[in-house]
Amino acid sequence: MKRKTNIPQKTKIRSILQKEIGSVCPFCSNEDVGHFEIHHIDENPTNHEIHNLILLCPTCHSKITKGDILQQDVLDKKISLKNKDSKIQFISVSVDKKRCGWIPIENSKNAFKIAVYKSFFPVFNFSFINQSNKTLLLTNIKVRTKRLPMGMAGPVRHDMPRLNILRPSITYKIKMPLDGEISTVDLEEELEVPTTRAFKFQIELFTEYMEKFRPPYNKYALFFEFGFNNDFYCKIPMILLNSSEYYEKLKHYGLG
Numbered sequence: 449m450k451r452k453t454n455i456p457q458k459t460k461i462r463s464i465l466q467k468e469i470g471s472v473c474p475f476c477s478n479e480d481v482g483h484f485e486i487h488h489i490d491e492n493p494t495n496h497e498i499h500n501l502i503l504l505c506p507t508c509h510s511k512i513t514k515g516d517i518l519q520q521d522v523l524d525k526k527i528s529l530k531n532k533d534s535k536i537q538f539i540s541v542s543v544d545k546k547r548c549g550w551i552p553i554e555n556s557k558n559a560f561k562i563a564v565y566k567s568f569f570p571v572f573n574f575s576f577i578n579q580s581n582k583t584l585l586l587t588n589i590k591v592r593t594k595r596l597p598m599g600m601a602g603p604v605r606h607d608m609p610r611l612n613i614l615r616p617s618i619t620y621k622i623k624m625p626l627d628g629e630i631s632t633v634d635l636e637e638e639l640e641v642p643t644t645r646a647f648k649f650q651i652e653l654f655t656e657y658m659e660k661f662r663p664p665y666n667k668y669a670l671f672f673e674f675g676f677n678n679d680f681y682c683k684i685p686m687i688l689l690n691s692s693e694y695y696e697k698l699k700h701y702g703l704g
Contacts, residue, residue, distance in 0.1 A: 452493035455486065461496070462486065465503035474525050475517060478505040485509045489522050502526050520694045524557075524685040535580035536641075536674070536682040544571040544616075544650060550689075559688040561663060568661035570689065573616055574674070575648045576682070578641045586639035586649070588632060588675035589620065595627040596667035596691055619650035624660075624668075641676075667691040 455461055471481045478484075484503045488495060502522065504512075511517040531538065541558055543550040548571040549564035562568060578584055618639055625631035641647050653670075660666055670687040688694060 453496075455496045455501075458486075461498065461501065462503065464498060465501055468529050469503055473505040473508055474502065474529060475504060475508040475511075475521075478507070480505065487512060487522070489519070489526060491519075499526070499530075502529075518693070520557075520686065523694075527683045527685055531682060534682055535578065535584065535680070536676060537577045537579050538682060538684045539575040539577060539646065540573075541575075541684065541687060542573045544573055547571045548652075553688075553692045556688070556692040558685055559692050561690050562661065568658040569652055569654045570661070571619070571650055571652045572687070573648055573650055574672075574684070575646065576641075576674075577646045578643055580643060582643055584641045584643075584676045586635065586641060586674060586676055587678050588634045589622060589651070590630055590632050590673040590675070590681070591622060591625060591653075592630045592671040593625050593627055594669040594671070596669060596688075596694070616648050616650040619652055621652045621654060624653050624655050661689065663690040669694050 465486065466481055466484070472479050473484065481503075484505055487502050487504055487509055489500050489502060492500070502525070508517060512519075512522060543552065543560050545551055548567045548569060549562050550560045550570045551563040553559040553561050560570060618637060620633070620635065620637075622633050623631065639647070639649055651672075655661070666689075668689040669691075670689065671683075672687070673681040673683050675681050686694060
């Protein structure tokens with residue numbers, strides 16, 4: 449276990465984190481912000497990057513330590529806080545069951561498994577809303593893969609993913625990067641997103657060998673970022689393949 453080190457410019461960092469949460473604990477309604485504590489999301493007490501820190505009340509901090517609040521929930525919460533003022537709002541992710549053999553894992557959030565052995569390459573539907581006052585372009589996509597250890601499945605979640613109702617505008621085929629690596633794809637066919645409109649597109653994730661997705665041993669956590677106008681990125685919550693829960697501590701949060 450690494451020894452805890454002091455957070456550089458802690459007062460400034462705390463101010464930024466307090467603004468991020470709006471002075472309200474992100475997991476409850478506690479507003480006694482003067483007693484809030486800084487939590488290291490990856491539980492590495494030496495990783496003081498701002499994207500790895502979140503401010504919350506002592507009670508919820510204790511719940512994270514006990515495991516009552518899962519690390520996946522903390523990761524998703526940090527992403528939602530980062531994206532709350534974004535021009536692009538993430539709605540949902542699902543799989544195209546007609547085009548691949550994947551289905552949602554029941555009672556699990558953004559988690560999918562192989563059910564029909566027709567195609568192991570997952571085809572995801574991503575839905576967003578353009579909240580800005582101008583047309584935007586989806587210009588590039590980043591993805592990072594984390595392979596999960598075999599022999600564990602994690603607890604069952606009880607919040608169902610939302611359903612999509614839009615038709616996909618386009619399908620992008622992206623090669624899955626190696627474990628821990630980041631793949632950045634500049635899109636030849638950029639997607640035009642009208643102002644104040646919801647939009648949906650697909651991504652087919654492929655590898656050299658379809659067997660890399662075969663359960664029960666091949667389990668992955670996927671981290672996507674979607675770039676718009678070559679200017680800014682929108683992160684989304686992690687996606688789980690062949691697992692209902694992320695059950696290994698992250699070394700780094702997000703895509704860094």
